[in-house]
Amino acid sequence: MGGGGGGAAWRTLGKKWLHSTRALTHTRIPPNSLLSLDLPDVWIPNTNYTSTANTNCRFIPSSRIPNEHMATVIDGKSIADDVKSGIAWEICRMKNAIGKLPGLAVLLVGKRRDSQTFIRIKIKACNEVGIASFIAELPEDCTEDEIINVISSYNENPSVHGIIVQLPLPQHLDQEKIVNAVSLEKDVDGFHPTNIGNLAMRGREPLFIPCAPMVCIELLLRSGVEIIGKKAAVIGRSQIAGLPTSLLLQRHNATVSTVHAFTKNPEQITSQADIVVTDVGVPNMVRGHWLKQGAVVVDMGTNLVKDPSCRQGYRVTGDVCFEEAIGVASAITPVPGGVGPVTISMLLSNTLDSAKRAYRFT
Numbered sequence: 078m079g080g081g082g083g084g085a086a087w088r089t090l091g092k093k094w095l096h097s098t099r100a101l102t103h104t105r106i107p108p109n110s111l112l113s114l115d116l117p118d119v120w121i122p123n124t125n126y127t128s129t130a131n132t133n134c135r136f137i138p139s140s141r142i143p144n145e146h147m148a149t150v151i152d153g154k155s156i157a158d159d160v161k162s163g164i165a166w167e168i169c170r171m172k173n174a175i176g177k178l179p180g181l182a183v184l185l186v187g188k189r190r191d192s193q194t195f196i197r198i199k200i201k202a203c204n205e206v207g208i209a210s211f212i213a214e215l216p217e218d219c220t221e222d223e224i225i226n227v228i229s230s231y232n233e234n235p236s237v238h239g240i241i242v243q244l245p246l247p248q249h250l251d252q253e254k255i256v257n258a259v260s261l262e263k264d265v266d267g268f269h270p271t272n273i274g275n276l277a278m279r280g281r282e283p284l285f286i287p288c289a290p291m292v293c294i295e296l297l298l299r300s301g302v303e304i305i306g307k308k309a310a311v312i313g314r315s316q317i318a319g320l321p322t323s324l325l326l327q328r329h330n331a332t333v334s335t336v337h338a339f340t341k342n343p344e345q346i347t348s349q350a351d352i353v354v355t356d357v358g359v360p361n362m363v364r365g366h367w368l369k370q371g372a373v374v375v376d377m378g379t380n381l382v383k384d385p386s387c388r389q390g391y392r393v394t395g396d397v398c399f400e401e402a403i404g405v406a407s408a409i410t411p412v413p414g415g416v417g418p419v420t421i422s423m424l425l426s427n428t429l430d431s432a433k434r435a436y437r438f439t
Contacts, residue, residue, distance in 0.1 A: 118314060118338040120359045148374075148406040151296055157418035160295075164425050165206040171438055172207070179432035180209040181239040181265070181424075182231040186224065186250070187217035192243045199241075202421045208428055211237060217247050224250070225258045232260040238435055239265030239428035244317070262435070265427035268316065276324045285431070288423040289318035290325040292416050293354055293375050295423070300408055302352070302373050304329040310350035312336040312343065312363065312396070318356040318377050326352070343367075355396035365401030374402055374409040377416050 172178055181203055183196055196212070203210040211234075213227045224242075231237045240263045246252050256268050264272055267287035275283040297304055309331040313319035319335070326333045331352065336343040338357075344367040347353050355363055356377035368374065378396030395412030402409055410416055433439065 116339070118357075120338050120357050120362070148403045149300070149408040150403070151300055151408055151410045151415060153296070153410060153415040153418045156296065156299055157422045160419065160422035161202065161206050161425065164422070164429055167429055167433075168207040171432070171436070175436060175438060177432070177436050177438075178207060178209050179239070179428045180211060180234075180237045181241070181428045182211040182213065182234075182237045183241050183243060184224065184227060184231075185212070185214045185243045186219060186246055187215075189245075192245075196243055199421060199424065202425055206425055208425060209236065218249075221250055221255060224255050228255070228258045232258075232263060235435070237263065238431040239263055239424075241266050241424070263431060265424060265431055267321070267427070273316070273321060273324075276321060276328070279328075284434075285427045286325065287317060287321040288420045288427065289356070289377055289416070290322040291423040291426075292419040293322050293377070294325055294329065295419060296375060296410060296416070297352065297373065300373070302408065304331050304352070306330060306332070307351040308332050308334070308349060309352040309354065310334045310336055310347045311354045311356075312347065313356040313377075315356060319354075322354055322356070322377075326354075353397075357396050359396055360394045361396070361398040363397040363402070365398060365405050368402055368405045370405055371407040372405070374406045375416065376410050376412050379412060379417065 168179060181199075183199060185192055185196055200210045200212065211231070213231075215223060215227065228240060228242070231240045240259045242256055242259065244252065244256075246255065256266075257270065259266075259269065261269050261271055261284060265285055267273070267276075267283065267285040269285075272283040272285055272287075275281040276286060294304075304326065309326045311319055311323045311326065311333060314323070314335055314337050323333050323335050334346050334350065336346055340346065344364075347363065347367045348369050350369060350372060352373050352375070353363070353368060354375045354377065358378055358380060360378070360380040360382050363374075363376075374397055376395035376397040376399075378394075380394050380396070381391045382394050383390065384392040393413050395410075395415075397409070397412075399409065399411060
């Protein structure tokens with residue numbers, strides 16, 4: 078008797094389940110819709126929070142800031158020199174042991190002055206530590222096939238252990254397709270989808286971590302900043318810096334919030350964070366009141382602001398209003414002289430690691 082009643086109940090539940098399944102089937106949401114809109118992060122000044130983003134910071138004389146409230150300025154140049162010194166020693170050891178050197182290939186498309194400057198800096202750094210450098214320059218109107226052919230030749234060259242495509246590329250080119258053409262084993266920028274995917278998944282290790290996130294963690298650890306259990310706010314979610322930085326901070330067991338161009342009242346999020354990382358390209362967007370007293374600030378922004386008093390006619394500034402933040406934060410990276418120099422060192426480090434892996438050198 079009991080078994081029969083149970084069977085009837087199960088059949089009733091089964092009919093309900095089938096009915097609900099059919100209903101769901103008829104109203105199925107397409108997978109692409111579940112990804113939401115892939116909208117660009119365009120930071121437009123908003124009267125709610127960025128109306129003063131492009132104005133001058135409110136300068137506070139250091140004499141008016143108590144010593145205990147003055148932030149420690151993190152010296153990126155000295156940290157970069159220390160990292161490069163270790164890399165040069167490792168390369169010297171490799172050359173003496175097996176007669177081999179790491180090699181880094183750089184691809185430049187067009188004649189953007191800022192890109193040319195960045196490449197000169199990278200080549201100079203390679204020379205300083207003993208990394209062989211290869212440069213390919215293509216005209217701005219070149220085709221994707223021409224670029225991919227150059228990348229393919231570097232992929233097959235055993236003397237090249239790292240390949241970087243200088244970004245941004247001209248608009249007529251498919252940047253993702255070109256970047257993905259770089260061999261996974263030589264993706265020292267860490268932009269390959271497999272590297273980013275492995276960074277996002279616990280228990281997996283990417284071959285290379287993107288340089289900007291590596292810099293963030295390097296600066297925090299060398300400055301004695303505790304990451305585990307701390308609240309971190311990452312402003313910006315670019316594939317180069319913001320997104321992988323969020324992933325790497327999670328790997329270090331921080332509680333991470335991402336602030337992007339569609340975030341409402343972002344200062345309410347950042348003002349609760351122990352660690353604030355910025356990479357949005359808006360000068361002085363992050364003001365002093367955006368920060369919690371004693372927060373650590375890593376400013377990855379690099380912006381050129383017109384300034385007739387400077388010889389070049391412009392000055393370099395970050396996303397954070399340094400003059401205001403220094404009286405609130407406990408530690409802060411300056412711009413220039415903070416993240417930038419260490420980023421180059423991380424690129425050299427990835428290239429060295431790639432060569433050691435290729436030559437099975439330990």
